[in-house]
Amino acid sequence: MKSILMGVLAGVSFGCLAAPNCNDVKTNCIDNYNRDIGACGNYADRRAELCKADAQNRYLSCVQAGGCGG
Numbered sequence: 001m002k003s004i005l006m007g008v009l010a011g012v013s014f015g016c017l018a019a020p021n022c023n024d025v026k027t028n029c030i031d032n033y034n035r036d037i038g039a040c041g042n043y044a045d046r047r048a049e050l051c052k053a054d055a056q057n058r059y060l061s062c063v064q065a066g067g068c069g070g
Helices: 002-018 022-040 046-065
Strands: none
Touching: 022 046
């Protein structure tokens, strides 16, 4: 019985370690997004708009890759 309880506790502990801290992931992704948007410039031309859309897509990919959904 003791070994079963230890196995369950170990599984819960490892599960918690594997779970992402979504606040940290999102903060990192937001920092990257802000840097990417800054690199796009303040222009109103098509290239800047495409750059901003790409930055948005990279942000969403970052959050999803971190295991935190969208």
